[in-house]
Amino acid sequence: MPVCERFVSHADKLLKGAYVARVAAREPLVGRRVPRVNDARLLTGGARYLADLVVPGVRHAAILRSPIAHGRVLAIDANDLETPVDLLWGPDEIVPRVPGAMPILWHLPNQFQHHKPVVDHVVRHVGETVGILVTSSPAAAEDALERIFVDVDPWAAVLDAPAALAPGAPVIHPDGGTNVMAAFDAGDTAAHTDAVFRAADRVLHHDLRIGRLAGAPIEPRGIVAVPEPDGRLTVYTSTQAPHAVRDALSEVLGLPQHRLRVVAPDVGGGFGVKDHIYEDEVLVCLAALELGRPVRWVESRRESLLVTHQARDEAYAVDVAVDDDGRLRGLRIDAVRDGGAWFGIFGGGPLFTMTGTVPGPYTWDAVRTTATVVATNTTPLGSYRGFGQTQAAFVRERALDLTANALGMDPVELRLANLVTPDQQPYALRTAPITFDNGDYPANVERARELAAAWPPAPDDGRVRGVGYATYVQMAGVGPSEGNKFIGVDI
Numbered sequence: 001m002p003v004c005e006r007f008v009s010h011a012d013k014l015l016k017g018a019y020v021a022r023v024a025a026r027e028p029l030v031g032r033r034v035p036r037v038n039d040a041r042l043l044t045g046g047a048r049y050l051a052d053l054v055v056p057g058v059r060h061a062a063i064l065r066s067p068i069a070h071g072r073v074l075a076i077d078a079n080d081l082e083t084p085v086d087l088l089w090g091p092d093e094i095v096p097r098v099p100g101a102m103p104i105l106w107h108l109p110n111q112f113q114h115h116k117p118v119v120d121h122v123v124r125h126v127g128e129t130v131g132i133l134v135t136s137s138p139a140a141a142e143d144a145l146e147r148i149f150v151d152v153d154p155w156a157a158v159l160d161a162p163a164a165l166a167p168g169a170p171v172i173h174p175d176g177g178t179n180v181m182a183a184f185d186a187g188d189t190a191a192h193t194d195a196v197f198r199a200a201d202r203v204l205h206h207d208l209r210i211g212r213l214a215g216a217p218i219e220p221r222g223i224v225a226v227p228e229p230d231g232r233l234t235v236y237t238s239t240q241a242p243h244a245v246r247d248a249l250s251e252v253l254g255l256p257q258h259r260l261r262v263v264a265p266d267v268g269g270g271f272g273v274k275d276h277i278y279e280d281e282v283l284v285c286l287a288a289l290e291l292g293r294p295v296r297w298v299e300s301r302r303e304s305l306l307v308t309h310q311a312r313d314e315a316y317a318v319d320v321a322v323d324d325d326g327r328l329r330g331l332r333i334d335a336v337r338d339g340g341a342w343f344g345i346f347g348g349g350p351l352f353t354m355t356g357t358v359p360g361p362y363t364w365d366a367v368r369t370t371a372t373v374v375a376t377n378t379t380p381l382g383s384y385r386g387f388g389q390t391q392a393a394f395v396r397e398r399a400l401d402l403t404a405n406a407l408g409m410d411p412v413e414l415r416l417a418n419l420v421t422p423d424q425q426p427y428a429l430r431t432a433p434i435t436f437d438n439g440d441y442p443a444n445v446e447r448a449r450e451l452a453a454a455w456p457p458a459p460d461d462g463r464v465r466g467v468g469y470a471t472y473v474q475m476a477g478v479g480p481s482e483g484n485k486f487i488g489v490d491i
Helices: 003-024 039-043 091-097 138-146 161-165 190-199 242-253 279-291 301-307 349-357 389-407 411-416 441-453 482-486
Strands: 059-065 071-077 087-089 129-135 149-154 180-187 202-214 222-227 233-237 260-263 295-298 310-322 328-340 366-375
Touching (some): 059 138, 059 301, 087 279, 091 129, 091 279, 129 138, 129 279, 161 328, 161 366, 180 349, 190 366, 202 389, 222 279, 233 279, 242 260, 279 295, 310 349, 310 389, 328 349, 328 389, 349 389, 389 411, 411 441
Parallel strands (some): 059 295, 233 260
Antiparallel strands (some): 059 129, 071 149, 180 366, 202 310, 222 233, 222 295, 310 328
């Protein structure tokens, strides 16, 4: 064994021993540094990712995608195809084989719940899945893909939320009758909020925006579908949520859950974008069932940036009611999210979470939020990194900084004057069934200020530096609870 591997192996054993000893002694783990126990295998090349799996007889898939943002698929021209293929399907072959629809987990008021089957004849964003081919190797699959022409009749497209909401804009989902995919509000009534705002010394308005991003894990998405001799289907997939993948495949393919086995090997990053299954992955399973042999597909980096669900892309009109002494009175937010062409499994959940958590650990006399999720001819948006809560923190904390600047106050003093104190707990948010029942938020901010003051002076190199403050309370581990019932999931 090489020296480095011997060292890591020895260290790993020591760390595991320390961890086991601490657990055996019933020493508290929360608030302590707990050594990681699974690094050795990963650091020494022992990990097995999706592309590393050796599956006898596996064939390789490539996905046919739309070259334009909006239109109807007229034909798939494979006349120049030279590579032998096991299977080549377009919408005509796929649609009859898909009995179900892609599921949506979050059921919200006024949400356009319909989510398309795996593929239909209308494309709604560049890169949308329109077909699949299967052949002998990844290289052969890519060569064949380059010789296939997807003929699409182009339609007018809308590429951002304001355009989609404009009068006369093309309606992306005609059966919905509107480009508004979800609309909801949270918090206090409009009447109460208006009264609080009228009583405040001043009202400040801020227009804020968070741009779109692509969560690009080091390991792209991938899947291997293996039909078993007993009629079951085993699916190896780079996922954060194997149970959700099983449930979705059962619903879309019409297979009972006991005939599906989903295995997640080592996963090279997920960040939320691997928290469900995608249309192209369903097609791989369909192809494997049709051929009766294993089929593998691994996403390219170009595909990852083109079609893997993106995130955020939200705009906020923010009003803050505040007294001249810095006492926060009211918060009013109108938020618009570009939802992309289709809802992912979490529907309007990311913006819903933002509206529910935006008050943060501050005392307000009134908080009211209204929100709209809009369909556009762009890559669908979904979950990413504690979705909604980071947006809420940005909106709230940026608004507080701008408010402090307008009042001529120290941003830290503004926060300290309004943070929920330990003696005010349990403290219920005005926008969601969330209660702060522990934590000394003023002490945390004071400690942050102490640490910032003790930081060494920055070198005089011409660069401008500053210190910013923000508070962020993370909601996690919702589980089977009232929180799930609040979003329409009854488990």
